[in-house]
Amino acid sequence: MSTFNIDHTPAEIVKLFPKASDLFKKNKIDFCCGGDKPLRETIEKKQSINGDELLLTLNHAYEEWEQAGNKNVDWDQVSKSELIDHIMKQHHHYLHQELEPLSQFVTKIFRVHGQTNPHLKELHKLYHQFKADMEAHLVEEETQLFPLVQQYEESGDPAIAAKIEVLNKDMEEEHQAAGDLLKAMREVTNDFVPPEGACNSYRITYARLADLESNTFEHIHLENNILFKA
Numbered sequence: 101m102s103t104f105n106i107d108h109t110p111a112e113i114v115k116l117f118p119k120a121s122d123l124f125k126k127n128k129i130d131f132c133c134g135g136d137k138p139l140r141e142t143i144e145k146k147q148s149i150n151g152d153e154l155l156l157t158l159n160h161a162y163e164e165w166e167q168a169g170n171k172n173v174d175w176d177q178v179s180k181s182e183l184i185d186h187i188m189k190q191h192h193h194y195l196h197q198e199l200e201p202l203s204q205f206v207t208k209i210f211r212v213h214g215q216t217n218p219h220l221k222e223l224h225k226l227y228h229q230f231k232a233d234m235e236a237h238l239v240e241e242e243t244q245l246f247p248l249v250q251q252y253e254e255s256g257d258p259a260i261a262a263k264i265e266v267l268n269k270d271m272e273e274e275h276q277a278a279g280d281l282l283k284a285m286r287e288v289t290n291d292f293v294p295p296e297g298a299c300n301s302y303r304i305t306y307a308r309l310a311d312l313e314s315n316t317f318e319h320i321h322l323e324n325n326i327l328f329k330a
Contacts, residue, residue: 103162106143106151111135111325116172117162121318127154132320133272133279175326180253183327184246191319192238198312199231205305213302217295219288226288227309230281234316237274245271249327268328275320282313 104113110131113120124131127149129142143151175183210224245267252260286292292310294302 104139104155104158106140106155107138109136109138110142111321113139113158114321115175115325117158117165118172118318119161119165120158121314121321123154123158123161125314125317128283130279132317132324133276135321135325175322180249180327183322184249187319187322187327188242188246191315191322192242194315195234195238195319198308199234202305202308202312203228203231205301205308209302209305212299222288223285226281226285230278230285233274233278233281237271237278240267241271272324272328275324278316279320282316285309286313 103116110120110124110129114124114131114135121131123129128146129139129149139151139154143149143154178186206224206227210220214220214224245264248260248264248267251257252264289306289309292306292313294306298306
């Protein structure tokens with residue numbers, strides 16, 4: 101019996117089976133910002149996706165993953181404070197460490213190869229908009245939202261809950277903007293595939309951009325679909 105079907109949302113699937121995110125990224129299926137819509141809707145809109153094949157691959161991969169003894173963290177059973185600690189260690193720390201060094205790589209390949217690869221100008225613009233937005237976003241989460249969530253967990257104060265609800269909406273809008281920038285970067289770089297004969301800096305930049313996308317989409321998924329939910 102299949103675990104997943106077209107009435108499940110990508111967010112629900114990734115919550116149970118994190119590695120499904122790889123399959124969704126390959127097929128350009130949103131599992132974070134717009135991950136709350138049934139797979140049925142995405143399959144109907146994207147003619148390039150064969151729904152039967154997608155579900156067969158997805159369920160087979162999940163069965164293999166389970167048989168290998170893997171267990172997923174049930175985030176619904178984890179406190180908000182523990183989830184925040186995980187997000188801080190796995191995602192915020194990553195961005196704090198990666199955004200500036202990757203900026204230097206994006207700038208370097210634009211300066212060296214921009215004349216012969218004009219799309220690098222657009223990549224430079226998109227990346228630095230993403231960097232500026234995310235740096236401000238991290239500060240807002242770390243100084244405002246996360247402390248409020250932890251306070252509410254201790255006190256249950258309805259006034260704090262109301263403040264959290266307002267901030268969550270702002271954060272989700274910022275997540276959508278960040279996701280759109282990442283999708284634009286993927287498009288302008290031909291799915292982060294460097295051109296033939298690209299130098300090492302070029303290849304490293306694209307590989308790190310792909311890692312940035314993966315980490316950020318997982319980050320957004322954990323917040324939008326788990327932390328921000330009541």
